[in-house]
Amino acid sequence: MQTPNTDNAVSQGRESGVKALSQKLVVRIAFLLSLALLPIGLVAMGQSWRALHITNDNLEASIHARTAALVAPERQALFSKIGTASALADTMGAAELSITDCTAIMQRVQESNPRLAFAGLLEPGSVSNCNSIGRRFEFLPDARSDALFANPEPYITFNPQGSASELPVIIVAYPTFSSDDVLKGFVTISFETEPLLQSDTATGPNRDVALLTFNKFGDTLSSFTPDGPITDYLPSGLAFDGFVNQGDTFFTATTQTGETRLISVVPILPGEVYALGSWGRAELQRTSAPWFTISTLLFPFLMWLVGIIVAVVSLNRLVLRHISDLGRRMRRFATYRDVETSEKIDDAPSEILTINETFEGMADQLLRDEADLENAVFEREVLLKEVHHRVKNNLQLISSIINMQVRQVASPEAVAALRQFQDRVTSLASVHRALYQEPSLTHIRFDVLLGDLVSQVNAVGSAQYRPVEIDLVLDPVTLLPDQTSPLAMVTTEALSNAFKYGGPGPDGVFRLKVHLKETTEGGTTHVRLVIENSVEAETSADSGSGLGKRLILAFASQLDADLQETETDDRYMLSISFEYQPFTPD
Template structure:
């Protein structure tokens, strides 16, 4: 089988190579310009982030004071509340006075270690052991700041500051001061109009914003959680917020690493999108210069070289497709070097056309001579056949007539081959099916054996295949010899007609199979060797022809029929192999 043609490797054109060379030449200048621009952008971004950090710090100062004062008040109460424990009246009065003196407090109270609210600014006692949402914070010996809407405060959202109370290092409970969320929201309003402010705790819960609505999380960064931000108390970064806008963010700590402020605004330097004049010139100058250089180079190269090369390529393709009228083809205002190439191409086409004409004449002459050779060989073989026919008529012995007839049949088989080659349109390959059909028709005339007059039904089945002329001779002689033997030994079963089946079929691996099958009488005692005197000449000829075909011979001698099968590889001429 023929191998697939190799893939054509991609080769860049002249314009692509020129663009690559110019790009390498301009690259150092472009890198310097880009580096300087990036430095400017980096400095501006650093200034923007520093400004945002300071504004966030200042805007959150009021909130820091509110939460810090609550923590200080709770710490002061933690020092004095143990003295009032177990005494009705004074503890509630102290808590009430703390709330009345500060408009930012809505509740103050003391919760003991058994989660009992024993002292409040409202003068009530309550069991908080069933309040799961704040149990952990109330039992922890650490200061806690958490935003929780407590039910015993009436339900409003508040920031609860819880400071532990100790008596001789023993945990006694916690002082709780509640700051309403509205107070913290007011502390953020109007502080920095360009900055979106958010107060959050280290656990990731939002405490307060300027606009404490359901959309308050839209100003948070998209890919970074509040817990991650709390791990770095003071830093800046740029990221897309949850509303899909690019923002600069700044994080500052407000209270002891537990409460943080997050500020964000639109980047003050949008140089990569809407650059200023100086930045645009520094950033886009390499690109403009590269595009200009590539454009000028492409126009020049296309005008001077590429269009003429494409025209030469089209000439070559037309010539390869069979066009020979390119003598007057000319380039349009091409450089001298390309005109020389075009003239060389035209001279080459003239020489090739002359060589093709001479080769065609030689081929026609050789074809005529070869056909004449086949014609004369065919005539000579027919002459020999005629002489043998005269000898057959003059012979007195039936055995001599039979032997001469067998030799005459072999001569006629050779004559049929040369007759086919003389009339064939193509001499490089021979249609085996047509050749065999012609030979069989000569051997068996209308299905009747001329010597005995016995009627024989002859059927043929030939696939349309081509073989090499060198294979056609042994194949034809093999078919003729096998057919003559089949005609001679085709016996008749009582009540049936004698028959012969001759087939040529394609098989696997580009092989052919010639089959000759004939009927025979069960009790027949014919000589299986194929010649009357028992010399076995027919068998030896068949084996010789099979050897010439490099094939294998299979014979099945059955009671009612005789089968001969020859399988041989098909040989292709050298021209056909090269084409594949």
């Protein structure tokens, strides 16, 4: 189970990964190219969408045209029969004909039109005295006929069993009026229905089409199906009268059998008769061809993708691989100071070749400058070591001269003064010897130097005290020469005073404690030196107030140190604390 800290680490890792990815040149170029190609992509998407609409519109127009072409014979028949009915209506209205003359006209009309099953004048009350049958004929009562007599207008309908012919007929009725606009009746013509499609037509591209004609009342006039009833090719609940007084109508619907089909409705006689075509799978696949739709809509995306791929490959080929190789060589130079040549850079663009030449020239110059600098530093170190060595030798020579002078002096006071001076010179020589022996001329391990100083003073001063017990605790402290010399002089004076004015404690043992500590608090480092020695009870407290005391104060002032002295009956302690001075090159 992950802890909140782990979750935060994972989240921060993801954010840093996303940030690093977003900073890559390839990602930024791809993003900018996407923005640049966005208007073109939108235009292409709009054009593709428009092309789909145009394709669908063309297919819709094609379906309408094919539907209209298939019902063209039906249209011609209806136009012919309506023309005949209209001419008869005008004739019946213009002349007052007897029933005999009227019947003769109707019979001649039927003889000239073999498909006519009936031609006659339907008078109010659904009675026909003038007709091609040649006898009075009464039609069955019909509410629609009564409504038409109340509001006379042409109409076309279908009767599966004609009252006169007892055959499936299409009835065309046209109102006729007398000269004084009095309704005489309806000139009625009925003709036998024929299949909307012939056997030679219902093949090939038309093999899966179902046709239907209907009038303005929504009544079916004729129909054709490849197989089964017409209702299997139509959506359930379809109201035909909803298409009246409309233009071409096109839509996709699911039939009662669950099949998806294209429905095309075209007017045969606008406002009177309409044809409906139900087209099957072949046409549906044409209008919804997935490959065409997908390819059309994917074209802008593919165009964007190809553009991005070409740009990224070109960018990588022309720029990124050369920059990566140049960066690798720069890192190698920064780490190993090795200028590696590359064969990949030969085919790089001129701008990158210029950068590469600049880098190689800069790297060569840096190597030369570093070599010169190393030589200069080496020479400086050699010279400084030689200086410190010569100073150390001179100070040792002075110490030897003082030692020779001591042998010729008889006064004990003079001998003691010369010995103290010799100790101070030896202390300075030890500092220069330490500088000469240190690899770095700017830092000195003072704890090592302090150990040497304690050994030197102990070798001279412990002869008068037996036994001597030294407590030496030294932290590894590294100081600059500016602090080392004053502190070494303070140490020498303090150790000399300890052996000169100290003495055995109550147990008869002379004890000397030298502690060197380095502490850091609040970002500041302090160095503290403590020198403590045992004293005899009868020793005067003012014994150490001579030249050594003044030298200690002077050198402590150079260190800007805090100097403290503590004296008890059997102990004397000197503590000096100062702030560590870091190395700051000029």
